[in-house]
Amino acid sequence: MREKALLTQKELSEKVGVSRQAINAIETGKFAPSIWLAYDLAKYFEMSIEELFDFEGSERK
């Protein structure tokens, strides 16, 4: 989604108010964002959280 929007990790991190490392960690599956960060990201891309995040393919913690 980020690449489709022609955004760098740094630009997206500034849009949602987190570090570039946080965006990188979310994209690589190393970090599961809080519901509020997921909400901010989904809101930015104008889609639902379920559409933005792949719950089926990810592991339940």
Place this chain on the structure above:
Amino acid sequence: MRIMRKPVTNAVFIAVISVFYATVFIIISGHIEFERMLNHKQTLNSAFWNEWSVFLKEGNMKYIGLIYLILAAAVVFLSLMRRKNYDEYQISILAKSFITAGTVMVFLFPLALLLVLSDPNYSIETIMFLVVAHWSAFLIADLFLVIRWCKS
């Protein structure tokens, strides 16, 4: 967790513990009472422990104390330079490093007990080594994180 959002929290924690250790290390360096507590017979057939014992006797702990002060000053300076709070990802990394340091400390107590019981002559050397290894690792890891995040 909310308190960990502020970089000053990490800086204060690192500074307080580092200053405590540095003060102790500087005071005991070359102190006759401390030297008396160390092993002087070299009863253990281990070059490492005997070298470590000599290192302590020669009053070199003050250098470790000074290194702690320099590293802690760097952590405090970089933390105070940072204007933004840590985000949730950075807090999770910090929390993991604190939990790891705490867990290691929990395991160090039985290890220290075992080492002291196996050769009581080296009890002070053992405890000093475990303290130095534990805090050095945590301090360097924390400084690495603070440097990595200082621009984010």
